[in-house]
Amino acid sequence: MTLKYAIIGAGALGGYYGGRLAQAGSDVHFLFNTDYTYVCDNGFRVDSVSGNFHLSKLNAYNSTSAMPVCDVVLVCLKTTNNHLLPELLKPILHANTLVVLVQNGLGLEESLERHLPDIQLAGGLAFICSNKIGPGHIRHLDLGKLVLGAHKMNQPEVLQQVCRDFQQAGVPCQMSDDLYFSRWQKLVWNVPFNGLTVVLNTTTDRIMANHSSRELAFELMLEVVAAANQCGVKLEESFARKMLDMTAGMTPYAPSMKLDFDFKRPMEIEAIYSNPVSKAAEAGFAMKQVAMLEKQLRFIQAQLA
Amino acid sequence: MTLKYAIIGAGALGGYYGGRLAQAGSDVHFLFNTDYTYVCDNGFRVDSVSGNFHLSKLNAYNSTSAMPVCDVVLVCLKTTNNHLLPELLKPILHANTLVVLVQNGLGLEESLERHLPDIQLAGGLAFICSNKIGPGHIRHLDLGKLVLGAHKMNQPEVLQQVCRDFQQAGVPCQMSDDLYFSRWQKLVWNVPFNGLTVVLNTTTDRIMANHSSRELAFELMLEVVAAANQCGVKLEESFARKMLDMTAGMTPYAPSMKLDFDFKRPMEIEAIYSNPVSKAAEAGFAMKQVAMLEKQLRFIQAQLA
Known part of the structure; x- marks a missing residue:
């Protein structure tokens, strides 16, 4: 199963994890905010304790309405922006798109579900020290594990595939039996x-x-x-x-x-x-x-x- | 009954309350720290919402060993200096000296009593906004009430006299039935x-x-x-x-x-x-x-x- 990925929020977290997937050959589409023009011109750089890389060509967007419909959406925004998600997500969802909230805290899936009740939804927890140090430039300092868990999904095999894609991209990724x-x-x-x-x-x-x-x-x-x-x-x-x-x-x-x-x-x-x-x-x-x-x-x- | 007063700590609190007593004619002896020399040369100034005054001559000391034995000691130090009290007080106590801790917080009387078990002891609470704004210079901004209450005393009339002395010096002073x-x-x-x-x-x-x-x-x-x-x-x-x-x-x-x-x-x-x-x-x-x-x-x- 080949999955088409959207990365919503290509900062310290989304830039690193999405970047790893893209570097490993996955079909990844990145939503940028202020860095969009810079990244179009200069590509995207990750300095990482697990090995540096540079994506000279990547699928960069400054609006989800310009993005393709995707199979998996990794939401890597700060939760303080989650009120924007219902509108942001609509253009890139098909009937079975899996949305994964790679964010800290509680109540995030429940809150999104209230706006998009039919969504396939999972959560992720990133155990990583990384910062955005400049436009299109991430520094990954330490750790890096990603834990994924189901909230409400029809097709558990999709999240398992996400986990395998990360593992193949060099990201230590594991499934949680219990997201909460x-x-x-x-x-x-x-x-x-x-x-x-x-x-x-x-x-x-x-x-x-x-x-x-x-x-x-x-x-x-x-x-x-x-x-x-x-x-x-x-x-x-x-x-x-x-x-x-x-x-x-x-x-x-x-x-x-x-x-x-x-x-x-x-x-x-x-x-x-x-x-x-x-x-x-x-x-x-x-x-x-x-x-x-x-x-x-x-x-x-x-x-x- | 004429009381001889010692003021331990002539800062924002002790400077104001002791100053009021001295201004009204009480026999008051002030312990200064860094301001001692300045006050000897220049006297002591209080700018007050209840009326400014300047004490051009006052009984100033830089050590309690130079002070006379007093009937009432008003302790107006920060409680962070209370560990110094047993040594500071010894030279100025007679058998019935009343020590009044004009300080905020709990456990102060109990703590001093452990070091000086035979002491006559009361507490005071100052409801005042005042600051030391320079050497020998206090600014009294607002309020000013003093509440006095017994901890352990043989002669309750002494504390009542203190209260009257303050009232006669223009300080709103009242007795508390229950210091705690x-x-x-x-x-x-x-x-x-x-x-x-x-x-x-x-x-x-x-x-x-x-x-x-x-x-x-x-x-x-x-x-x-x-x-x-x-x-x-x-x-x-x-x-x-x-x-x-x-x-x-x-x-x-x-x-x-x-x-x-x-x-x-x-x-x-x-x-x-x-x-x-x-x-x-x-x-x-x-x-x-x-x-x-x-x-x-x-x-x-x-x-x-």
Whole structure:
């Protein structure tokens, strides 16, 4: 099965993963925003710890209405742009197009489904350190694993093919049996470190080096674990400990939310904080500390505007 | 009864209140730190909404060992210096000297008592906006009420005389029947606004203008009220609402902790955050949000060093 791919948002994430697929010979169509003209003239460059590459010719577009209908759409936008998705997607969907939301947070598939109820939908979680460092220029610094899981699909073999295409393109890719488990699991790290690096205006290493902030990060992790369990997702507390130890061994890192803050861009507060807090509340669990971080972030976001 | 007063810490608070007593003719002895020489040469100036004054001659000292034994010691230091008190006080105490801790927070009297078990001890709460704006120069901007309450005293008439002396010096002063009630009550404002103005690097008006931060401030107030009640101090939730409304009507204000942060000085985290959190925990109540703010402040303090 040969799949035609659309990459919605060819930035740090979509540029890297879509670029790998294109480099490996897949039929990939990229939606660009501000970089469109630059990429048409100069191609697309990825500097990567797994090997650099340059795509001198690629299928670049500045509007989905100019793109072909595709079999798989990888949505790699910031979730803060998800309100644009229903309109963006319409021109490139056929009856069985699989849309994969490669994004952090909760409630994303449910939200899109409300607008496009008949859509084939999956989610993806990217474990990667990559940045856009210039127009049409991505730097991939570390890691790179992609985890894919079904939300609602008629043809599970399509997502399996996506996984194989990535593997053949040199991207470590695996299937998740339970997308929501994987989404909650990823929040165990994202909730403390995205928010605290913004509120405390710092990096992961400094949070880990201070007793109070390290303890707070761990408490936030445990609150995510407790909320997940209350929502029927069986996360273990030992996973939080493992994530904390992993962070202690990381090089100094500014998570994506910290970069958004630094560059005065919208932060993914809704997907990473508000939606988990709401879901936990529906299940009867008050995420007191995470909700406090959410409110602090909302204040900070308002001051950036 | 004529009382001989010592003012320990003649800054924004001690300079104003001690200055008022001296101006009204009380026998007041001031301990200065860095301003000692300046004040000896130039006297002491207070610009005040209640009337300016200048003390051209005052009893200034740079060490308590040079001071006379006094009947009343008003401690107006930052609580971050309270570890110095046992040594500082010894030279100026007679058998019945009354020490009044004019400071915010909890656990201050208990802590001093552990070092000086036989001391006569009271507490004070200052409802005042004043700043030190230069050597020997205080600016009193707004409010000014002083509330006094007993901790452990043989002679209650001494504290009553202190109250009268202040009233005669033009300072609105009243007695509290219950010092701990008054200390918890003051925390209802201090806990949210001291900490949040630091962590969010802002002023009270901006916290009040944003829905999320205003809600968070109110939640923190309610947590203080709940903790107080758990500790047997009967605060009402309506008081939190009253404090919130009062803050909405205030002019933009940077609380003392925000000024400490701005000038990279030690913040009063122990007295205003850690001690209430500990007392509530002893009473079986987890101040989750206040403890989170405490940890954020401890991180920020560590980065200032």
